[in-house]
Amino acid sequence: MTRLVPAASRSLSRSVSRGIGRVTETALGPYQTAVVRIGFSATWLLFLLREFPHRQELYGPDGPWSWDLAQQLIADNGAFTVLMWSGSQLWFELVYVLAVLASLLLLLGWRTRTLSVLFMVGVLSLQNRSIFMGDGGDNVLHLMSLYLVFTRCGQVWSLDARRARKARARVDPDDDPAPDRVGPVLWGVLGVLLLGGIAAGKLDGDPLVPVILWGMWLAQGVGWVVARRGQGGEARTLLDIVGNLVHNAALFVIMAEACLIYATAGWYKIQGSRWQDGTAVHYPLHLDYFSPWPALSDLMSSSGTMVLLVTYGTVAVQVAFPFTLFNRRVKNILLAVMMTEHAVIAVVLGLPFFSLAMIAADAVFLPTSFLRRLGDRATRVCARLLARLRRNGGTGPDERARETGGDPADKAAESPHVGFTA
């Protein structure tokens, strides 16, 4: 008996050290973080484009939630928004266009580390400017834009990864690579903007976002300095470890946040009489604000048994989901069910952007094998389309490079310093 204790403690300490080894050495879930990045940036991009004709009414200085009203509320709660830096029309249009641009570039994975910060600034600036315009979809996006900043979400399926691949493909390592000019320029401009913001007293609200902005800016600067001082220094390894740690913690937070969303939604529903008597689903289908297709809504609630099954099924899936993470197969089945349900909600309740955001959040739980197959198929379709467009039959070197994009060995060798060079 007494001999068992040291054995158990030895195995415990071994698994702890193995765990620490994993979270310090690797940025886990490269495909999952990439799909989350793509999912949320696409959602926000499509939303901004869709609302482009309504942008003045939603977030403009003369909209119903006027600049003045927003000013009073934000003076009270300290939320971060660059739209309060100026009440001018020009500034507003500029911020809106930059928010569109940031989501497009993050989607493509260009300078992911910097763009994820700018994406967050865009999301927070517009949403915090008019908080009463948003719904659950905006809320998920708001949180995820904050979390994404801490991840290395451009390890795969990004222009960054492509750039790193090309750099590695260069024949000789001591063949002097062209110095990166865009990065330092971007960094310098953002630094000036940050300093300007501080000097003008525009960052006096809640400290969270300014701290994130300064932190990321400094981290990038430190990363460059360390990288320049020689190739394999210990400082660089340490920075890399910190980057991996932060990434892994953020990935964990994203997953836990998704679980909290489902758990809250499920457990509160259990307490409702309509979810208990099995009629709940009938009601949202017949609210004027959530029934773009009344005939479809009627059809869906025409059978009492069906409504009961969907009502109970929704609650069961939402409550159960976090627990199924311990079993791969059950988790994948529930994931498919939830994504389908959200796709149905998109159409039936007229909530496409909410649904898209939820599906993007769900996607963090997709299996790597599935994501890689998806990626391969996407690259193949893209390559075929490109080839057809060019009409010259052969596959260009460009496409061949892209097709190898999903190769894990290739991936493992990818620049570990995305965090500080991007």
Next chain:
Amino acid sequence: MDAYEAGPDAGHGRDEPGESAGTPDPEEAPRSALAALSLPYQLGAALAVAVVGVAACFHLGMVFLHVAPSNTATKEHTRTIDDWIYPEFEQNWKLFAPNPLQQNVAVEVRADVRTADGGARTTGWYDLSAQDGEAIDGNPMPSHTQQNELRRAWDFLLASHDAENRPSGLRGALAEQYLRRIVLMRLDREGAAGPDGTIDRVQVRSRSTNVRPPEWSQEQVSETPTYRVLSWWPVPDDEAAEATGAAGATKGEGS
């Protein structure tokens, strides 16, 4: 030599969150990047592990307490939780819970209009929610201006007013101004004031109708709507002019 690249990381494909992929015998694996560092750097890494781990757990704990029902812990630590959560981590996931909304709440408005010849008239009630509903019908991508603007402005007003419609604090005042600006914009789009008229004051009410229970249910609910009528709000001159301008700018834009 970068330790990251040296690591036996061919297992990238298995890095699946939420699933514990068994790694081969850990004792056989080469020493980690961590072990290759000198002591001061190792201490730095250990500190980073501790700080990042504690920060992530603390954040999740706070979010959990924020979304949980009021309980012993939330009552004791209200300040800490709120300080951490607001404004950027606020969240509400009681989606259609505990019960889905079972009433269609329509916001309606009417106005007192002063005409150019000095006369005055009161318009009929405009059902603004019905207009939203029309815009949403058959629309695969309803705009937030149609689906959320008026609906949430009304919720905001209810949340910041007591049963006698008296505003409470800053939020109450903001909610009134916000709703007034929305209804003015909508009235202007309708041309409620006529060619030369100006809107002197507006009155808002809500009409709530129960959603009819499903046909297969024996349940009976009243079909008569209930009203909540607010007092008349005078319209400041500058705002009437501004509303006209804003509505003019957005007029003609498709939905």
